[in-house]
Amino acid sequence: MNTDDKQYKELIRRWFNGEESEEDAYTLHTLLKDNNRLPELIAALEEEYNNLSATGYPEEQARGLAEKIAGIKLPDHESEVKGKLRFLGRWRVAAASVLLVLSITVYFLATHKRNTGTPATAGNGTEIKPGMQGAVLTLADGSQVLLDTIQNSAIAMQGGVSARVTNGVLVYEGTGNEIVYNTISTPKGRQYHLTLPDGSGIWLNAASSIRFPTSFSGPERHTEITGEVYFEIAASSGKPFSVSVSNKALVQVLGTHFNINSYENEENIAATLLEGSILASPGRNKSAADVVLRAGQQALIARMPAGNGQTGIKVVNDADIEKVMAWKNGLFNFNGASLAEVMKELERWYDIEVVYEQGIPEKRMTGKMTKDISLDGLLVGLKELGINCRLEGRKLIVLP
Template sequence: MDNTRIYYLTGRYLEKNLSEAEQEEFRRLLQAPAHQEALQAAFEALAGEPDMNIPRDEALLPLLQQALNSDKPVRRIHFLPRWSWAAASVLLVLAAGAYYWTVHKKNTHPVAIAAKATDIGPGREGATLTLADGSKIKLDSLGNGVIAKQNGAQVVLANGQVAYDPTGNTNGEVVFNTMSTPRGRQFRLTLPDGTLVWLNAASSIRYPTVFPGKERKVEVTGEAYFEVVKNPSVPFSVRVNNKAEIEVLGTHFNVNAYENEQSIATTLLEGAVRVSAANRRGPGAVVLRPGQQAQLSNAGITGIKVANANTEKAVAWKNGLFYFDGATLAEIMRQMERWYDIEVVYENGVPDIEFEGEMTKDVSLNGLLIMLKRTDVRFRIEGRKLIVQ
């Protein structure tokens, strides 16, 4: 039995809406040791309020006691243990639809889920393109077609992605465009040389409309994933926050350079890159192999450190996922600020909690908070402010 079915049956049971066939299926589920972990997680996510008069089935009582009456503080949270992210997406949609279900635990504090009217939707595709003359084009709602003409290229929007179609008509001047995403948006771009770029929320990339001469240079802030077209005779380089430079011949890599993160992290998936730093003590440049990550302190006090990377985690955002393995609550909240365009405020410091698991990003803020309730951290929402109590 898959986890989606377990979640469905548990919800129907708590509502006392199981059909006769479903009742028999649920009895068998309760007796199956292999499904106890998923069953417990479903009850913890969907357990109802006291006035729902939850049936106290003898076979179910131990699980209900564990889910509803635990006194132990949780310090390490299995966010979605052993569940596939595809199943998690379905479960969280159901959870978001049942936002009024919250867990009341003995001697602990439940998460306060905001009313449905204040729910905040997930981020989506969208960006602003700034042309060479300073004019701006909002890409969120435009249809397919040519959206601008720049020196030597037509700017084409097709199926949520911007590309540059060279016209050959250039006056020799190099002009630049900038694509930027606000919080709550991300977008894709094909650069004039065919290089693919995925731009995460609250990020930007500046690039020429036609790559001139013997080099290809772009500048980024925030986070971006690159699939660079190979051309050894015309090297490709990325300037990052005026603090680091990444030089490549042809490769797949991710760069995370948000100012509120501890370091600029360059993660290599394929090929080779040389990462160099300006005005830093310690190693000034390193060459990465696939599966490695270069870390450059945002504080500007150390050189470059190289470590083995979790590449799945590094590009999870591009693949539509939150990846929480080993993440602290503060790290998760920074991701949420960017994706949901919210402000996170801590009333009593940052709880020391570590997470595991992953989930899709296409759920509302309330849907995510329903799962975060297992931390026993209290939240409340005021407008676009999420307050951690």
């Protein structure tokens, strides 16, 4: 074992045992910026994680430390851990820039353990924390239920169908004797998961909504959404599933997995197919052709008509599924994103307003990070990339 290997292992060991110093934080920061040393450092992290797990170190604590140091979410199944970490090492060596993830990781560990530095605050001394699970359920009678803190509880009985939260997931049960509608809405800084009456799984990103009947008793299963929603549709022979997207597009399916991004401040509505097939239609424009997507494809539907007045559909044949699904998997994936795209995502997750002091800088980002980091850690990472910001209340000002 060479000197570097010993140094890496000792450094990681101190982090896991809570014995790290400020000097260790700076050392780790420096090492992580050196792509040539990343494979050895990641190997040391993997070895120490496995050693601690084998010797009875609390699994949850070991996992949490490893995730924060590595900047990823580790899988629950132990046999998958090595593959994930090794993949991370290869990815980091190949990436054009990993400083965003790495500097945020080290800063998070250093500042949260020792409470040093000045965190980003909302103007009243309150640190701006990342988003969380939560939503507002609007029942058929117009009453609303805040779901942020409910883990297991009956919510309502409507038309013969019960709505209840089980392990933090809203579930509908029963056949129903009348058609009534509910709406789930996530404000900025919230995400939520629910199961529709037919067993379909629905995940809402921040600033999103879905309206649906509490029982699919008719000939079709129709829903309406805004924002960004991921669907895992239960197959139902002879009863197609359809999604009206911000009143501008229609997606029809029988049984499949797909994601729809329809935020109003995005140029296009994007429907991305993971499994099965879907039919995408450009809403009210009856003259535009429908498109059938196959797995791995993405349909881009322009919000504004082209010069000829037509609103057609552009198909991307090899969509970046990992990037599309990062939000659902608890990650930011900024690879290839413009600064403007990144800031839109931060606005929704941290419930902030982003303004540009002198126009939007022309910068492309590279990097991934978990979404459970506070805004102060993220801003330090952006500064390392040459992006300077000033926070005033909940307004983030991007400086030239």
